[in-house]
Amino acid sequence: MKLKKNSFIQGAFIATLGIVISKILGIIYVIPFYAIIGDQGGALYGYAYNIYSIFLGISQAGLPLAMSKLISEYNTLGYYETKEKIYKVGKTFLNILGVICFLILFIFAPQIADLIIGGVTDGNSPEDIVFVIRIISTAILVVPILSVSRGYLQGHKFITPTPVSQIIEQVVRVLIIVIGSYLMLRVFNFPLRTAVGCAVFAATVGAICSYLYIYVKIKKNKEQFNVKSIKKEPNLSTKKILKMLIIYAIPFVMIDLFRSIYNSVDVITLVKSLVNNFGYLTKDAETVMSVISTWGLKLNMIIISVVSGIMTSLIPNLTSSFVSGDMKDVNKKINQTLQIILCISLPMTIGLSFITTPVWNVFYGMSTYGEITYRYLVFVAFATTLFTATTTTMQLLKEYKMVFFTLIVGLLIKSTLNIPLMYLFNNLGIYPFYGAITATILGFVTSAIISTIHIKRKFNINYKTTISEAKNIIIAVTLMLAVMFATTYIIPLKVEGRLLSFVIAVIYALIGGSVYLIYTYKTKILENVFGKKFLNKITSKLKIVKQ
Numbered sequence: 001m002k003l004k005k006n007s008f009i010q011g012a013f014i015a016t017l018g019i020v021i022s023k024i025l026g027i028i029y030v031i032p033f034y035a036i037i038g039d040q041g042g043a044l045y046g047y048a049y050n051i052y053s054i055f056l057g058i059s060q061a062g063l064p065l066a067m068s069k070l071i072s073e074y075n076t077l078g079y080y081e082t083k084e085k086i087y088k089v090g091k092t093f094l095n096i097l098g099v100i101c102f103l104i105l106f107i108f109a110p111q112i113a114d115l116i117i118g119g120v121t122d123g124n125s126p127e128d129i130v131f132v133i134r135i136i137s138t139a140i141l142v143v144p145i146l147s148v149s150r151g152y153l154q155g156h157k158f159i160t161p162t163p164v165s166q167i168i169e170q171v172v173r174v175l176i177i178v179i180g181s182y183l184m185l186r187v188f189n190f191p192l193r194t195a196v197g198c199a200v201f202a203a204t205v206g207a208i209c210s211y212l213y214i215y216v217k218i219k220k221n222k223e224q225f226n227v228k229s230i231k232k233e234p235n236l237s238t239k240k241i242l243k244m245l246i247i248y249a250i251p252f253v254m255i256d257l258f259r260s261i262y263n264s265v266d267v268i269t270l271v272k273s274l275v276n277n278f279g280y281l282t283k284d285a286e287t288v289m290s291v292i293s294t295w296g297l298k299l300n301m302i303i304i305s306v307v308s309g310i311m312t313s314l315i316p317n318l319t320s321s322f323v324s325g326d327m328k329d330v331n332k333k334i335n336q337t338l339q340i341i342l343c344i345s346l347p348m349t350i351g352l353s354f355i356t357t358p359v360w361n362v363f364y365g366m367s368t369y370g371e372i373t374y375r376y377l378v379f380v381a382f383a384t385t386l387f388t389a390t391t392t393t394m395q396l397l398k399e400y401k402m403v404f405f406t407l408i409v410g411l412l413i414k415s416t417l418n419i420p421l422m423y424l425f426n427n428l429g430i431y432p433f434y435g436a437i438t439a440t441i442l443g444f445v446t447s448a449i450i451s452t453i454h455i456k457r458k459f460n461i462n463y464k465t466t467i468s469e470a471k472n473i474i475i476a477v478t479l480m481l482a483v484m485f486a487t488t489y490i491i492p493l494k495v496e497g498r499l500l501s502f503v504i505a506v507i508y509a510l511i512g513g514s515v516y517l518i519y520t521y522k523t524k525i526l527e528n529v530f531g532k533k534f535l536n537k538i539t540s541k542l543k544i545v546k547q
Contacts, residue, residue: 022163022170022305029174030298034364036181037195043271043286044124044196046293047116048132050267052200053260055105056140063090064147066249069396071155072319081233084225087152089241094144105137116267122282123271128193136200142207149214156225157317161217165210173206251395251403255388258407262414262440266292269418270436278422278432284369288433291373295364299352299374300381304388306344318396327459334393334455335466339529341385342470347477347516349382354484355508357493358501365498376437383444390451402454410447414439465528472525480516487511 034042067090074083105112113129146169150162180198184190218225236244270292274285321329352359356375364370387410395403421435455461487508495504520526 022166024302025167025170025174029178030295031363032178033181033199034295036178036185037192037199039283039287039290040124041192041196042290042294044128044132044193045199046290046297047113047124047129047267048136048196048200050260050263050293051112051116051133052105052136052139052203054257054264055101055137056143063094063144063245063249064151065392066090066245067148067151068154069248069319070244071152072157072317073323075156076320076323079233082236083155085236086241086245087148089238090148090245091145093242093245094148098140098142098144102137102140105140106134109133109137117271123286124193128196131193132197132200135197136203138201139203139207142204142211146207146211146214149211149218153214153218161214165213168213169206169210171206172209173202176202176205247400251391251400254404254407255391255395258411259384259388261411262443263293263297265415265418266436266440270433273419273422274433277419278426287367287369288373291370292377292433292437295370296374296377299359299363300378300384303345303348303352303378303381304384306341306348306385318393322397330397330459331461334461335463336529337389337393338463338466339469341389342466342473343520343525343529345382345385346473347480347512349378350477350481351484351509351512353378354481354512355493355505358495358505358508361495361501362498362505372431373433373437376434380437380440380444383441383448386448387444390448390455394451394455397455397459399454399458402451406447406450406454409450410443412443413446414443417442469525469528472523473520476516476519476523476525479519480512483515484508484512 037045067087070086071083074080074086109130110126112133113126116129117124117126146165150165153159153161177199180202181195184198185192185195266289271282271285271289274280274288275282280288318330318333321327321333353375356371356378360367360371360374391403391406394406417439418436421439422432423435425435425438426432452463456463491504491507493504493508495501517526
């Protein structure tokens, strides 16, 4: 089937929808997965994934997003042969980088395990961590080449294949995680680490299946990519292409890498601090850690996926406008990006925090620290969306030095305040791990504020429409929250049993969502944010479905 290009809003909607579906699949499986491996297994899974995320960021080196940006730039300028050469050079470079990162992670897994858990007993052993890290390291051989191929398609404004490939990847991954871990632990009676090892290996298999889909799409649509240039092409050597890719990629990888390091600061410091400084049992400390690094993060990814979808569409579209010198359109797209994030992410964050009790019970059952930790952790998701959107936008506008500055400032806030805020919160009679979560929020929000101010000053971006819509969105969220709070006098939030908790969560989601959607539709907030044409297209399709 012939691929079709997508506009900014269409692309953002398609990519967001696909990523959200992918993430929903990614959290549904945790119900049986949590029941199979428990808190200790969740902590072990989190140790492997957080370290893997750092090395994945390095192995990809931000090249998929850089590829999308460069392909869009040269395609807009009409240099078709050059952009194909860029793709080939990028693939080769990523293959080599992936192998190097795989070897480093595989060889130095014992040292990494000691850094994470050294000196702490009665939980997962260093040997367990080494085992799962080495297994998940195999994914680094596949994911980079998959990601750069997605970036190639996105650079041509073919957005749809990326979310479809992500759904394929997630379905395969979920099936292997649930079925594999169950068979390993409950049927064959292997140790817990074997079950977790099988679960993390699912990332490798899922990536292979996803790449095969993308490969076929590119191969079947060659005529849309291999267009003959009608103008003289720039003579770019392999060395120059690599230099451009790396220069474009470094800010992207830094954004992703710094985000992973935020989690790694908690992985390295949280359990040891809670056990050694605040008198928590290792079991309880690892439960908190599993919420922050694994179980809570799964739920947060639903919110974070919103910005991921928007960025997928924004990168080629904003790059195209910027290269063409259309600053009016640049201003429009930046404001629209911020408004979409506020319009979708803010109500999701507030709503999910409000119904944490039944939601957590549905996915993980009643837990001493699970619900308490996640009720506040969900706000990290909203802070992350603002951080990712603003820093990525600044990178697209080639403000590389400021990108580094904002990232470093944010990370310094997180790393220096993590333990002090834990002590402060503990002294105030608040859970000390709330201090670590607060440090994360402060780091992300500070970076977002600095980025937003710099973009305004450097490119004369006017945020008046965004500020105006933000006020209206806050009113809509407040109304939603008030109705949900009033509903608690009729329908209690805390109930026994997962099935009843699911019913309660759905009822509150429908009530809150309906109030928010009706208000934003009637007051034309949705029309202002998404555009009348796009909104009419959605409502017309809904009418067809009803008929």
